[in-house]
Amino acid sequence: MATSTIAPLKRPEIKTALPGPRGQEIIAADHKFVNPAYPRPTYKLVAERGAGVWVEDVDGNVFLDANAGIAVCSTGHCHPEVVKVIQEQAAQLIHMCGTDFYYRHMPDLARKLDEIVPVPSPTRTHFANSGTEAVETALKLALHATGREKFISFFGSFHGRTLGSLALTSSKVAQRRGFRRQVLDVTHVPYPNTFRDPFTGQPTDAATVSRQCLDWITERLFKTTTPPEEVAAIVVECVQGEGGYVPAPKEFLQGLRSICDEHGILLVVDEVQSGMGRTGKMFASEHYDLKPDIVTIAKGIGSGLPIGACVARADIMNWKSGAHASTFGGNPVCIAAALKTIELLEGGLIANAAEVGAYLKAGLEKLKDKHECIGDVRGLGLMLGVEFVADRATNQPAPELRDRIETACYERGLLVLGAGANTIRWSPPLILTREHVDVALELFNDAITASYQ
Ligand SMILES: Cc1ncc(COP(=O)(O)O)c(C=O)c1O
Numbered sequence: 046m047a048t049s050t051i052a053p054l055k056r057p058e059i060k061t062a063l064p065g066p067r068g069q070e071i072i073a074a075d076h077k078f079v080n081p082a083y084p085r086p087t088y089k090l091v092a093e094r095g096a097g098v099w100v101e102d103v104d105g106n107v108f109l110d111a112n113a114g115i116a117v118c119s120t121g122h123c124h125p126e127v128v129k130v131i132q133e134q135a136a137q138l139i140h141m142c143g144t145d146f147y148y149r150h151m152p153d154l155a156r157k158l159d160e161i162v163p164v165p166s167p168t169r170t171h172f173a174n175s176g177t178e179a180v181e182t183a184l185k186l187a188l189h190a191t192g193r194e195k196f197i198s199f200f201g202s203f204h205g206r207t208l209g210s211l212a213l214t215s216s217k218v219a220q221r222r223g224f225r226r227q228v229l230d231v232t233h234v235p236y237p238n239t240f241r242d243p244f245t246g247q248p249t250d251a252a253t254v255s256r257q258c259l260d261w262i263t264e265r266l267f268k269t270t271t272p273p274e275e276v277a278a279i280v281v282e283c284v285q286g287e288g289g290y291v292p293a294p295k296e297f298l299q300g301l302r303s304i305c306d307e308h309g310i311l312l313v314v315d316e317v318q319s320g321m322g323r324t325g326k327m328f329a330s331e332h333y334d335l336k337p338d339i340v341t342i343a344k345g346i347g348s349g350l351p352i353g354a355c356v357a358r359a360d361i362m363n364w365k366s367g368a369h370a371s372t373f374g375g376n377p378v379c380i381a382a383a384l385k386t387i388e389l390l391e392g393g394l395i396a397n398a399a400e401v402g403a404y405l406k407a408g409l410e411k412l413k414d415k416h417e418c419i420g421d422v423r424g425l426g427l428m429l430g431v432e433f434v435a436d437r438a439t440n441q442p443a444p445e446l447r448d449r450i451e452t453a454c455y456e457r458g459l460l461v462l463g464a465g466a467n468t469i470r471w472s473p474p475l476i477l478t479r480e481h482v483d484v485a486l487e488l489f490n491d492a493i494t495a496s497y498q
Contacts, residue, residue, distance in 0.1 A: 071091045115472065182341075201285050279304070317341055
């Protein structure tokens with residue numbers, strides 16, 4: 046089936062038992078030969094092709110994708126304009142190793158990033174191949190620029206699984222189990238979750254939880270284990286992604302900026318999941334008037350091609366030749382896809398994320414009124430989380446219910462994924478329309494009803 050035949054669909058089409066027979070063969074081979082540590086969800090999708098918001102599996106079932114390959118396919122699957130520039134660039138120059146040679150794509154994208162990132166201009170950009178590599182770059186740069194060795198990170202954060210970023214990551218114990226001591230000196234501190242105050246587990250208000258979390262750093266950490274003059278950087282997500290799609294309050298992020306300014310600490314904002322239009326602005330930092338010193342980017346920037354970037358104030362990224370580089374990072378094909386992606390985002394998809402995101406959020410709030418098991422609906426733009434609880438009197442987390450709902454969505458042709466212990470994340474392609482939302486909400490409602498007894 047050609048991709049063009051699934052693009053005009055209005056609803057998912059499920060024709061076989063899931064997964065179907067061809068899917069089952071591929072899953073069996075995967076289980077035999079592929080890394081078993083991939084954290085796959087309770088349901089098993091075997092994808093064959095994608096177009097727009099639709100994904101077809103190997104057995105001909107078609108799903109409405111509200112996940113976008115974990116916030117990656119920002120312009121939708123195989124956007125024709127992105128496919129065209131990839132094809133044209135692949136026919137012209139695939140690789141030249143930008144660490145040793147020059148080509149126009151690197152300065153073109155770095156100049157564009159200088160224009161759009163929340164880091165004050167002038168900036169410089171290191172090109173990587175993934176989110177974790179962008180974070181590794183930020184960590185190395187902070188060590189190098191400050192001559193300090195300590196870092197502060199947040200409980201519930203996710204920054205990657207390579208050894209440097211793993212020292213920051215703390216959203217699930219499975220990411221750390223068995224790896225013993227960490228390679229960096231990182232102290233984790235509470236993240237200001239207004240639905241679950243990290244100190245009481247109960248709902249709270251933005252001002253209170255922000256004050257508590259900031260005080261924890263200045264009054265406890267800085268006065269006991271972590272002298273501020275030894276801290277190289279604080280690394281934070283404006284909206285925790287893997288931790289459960291939890292937006293921080295504005296006063297908290299502004300407070301972090303002040304702490305950093307006071308003590309000469311660098312503020313690294315990880316926009317790997319929240320960036321590239323997903324929150325209804327190009328970067329989530331813009332919702333908070335936040336000016337990071339360093340920002341990390343990946344996922345949605347390449348519409349599916351592997352590219353990451355670490356963008357820093359130019360005076361910080363002033364290390365010498367050989368200090369950091371990557372053979373594949375900033376590959377011309379990936380950059381061509383990124384430049385086209387940014388053009389499409391600026392050409393309407395960011396505005397669409399804000400508009401359709403508000404529509405989706407309003408629909409999810411209505412479902413919250415209807416279903417006692419929805420504890421919280423939160424997020425910005427098309428980065429929305431729905432947290433499931435046993436009941437609203439106790440707000441006790443309901444991870445098994447969340448897993449059942451995730452699978453029930455899949456069985457109805459809607460692709461969503463969990464985040465955190467008991468939240469379902471909505472991270473659809475930014476081309477999503479109100480019509481898609483209506484179908485998705487109907488399926489989500491059915492899935493909740495069928496799963497909550
Ligand atoms: C905020 C954040 N940072 C870093 C990463 C790591 O990115 P990658 O999986 O591309 O290495 C992720 C991945 O989910 C992320 O959400």
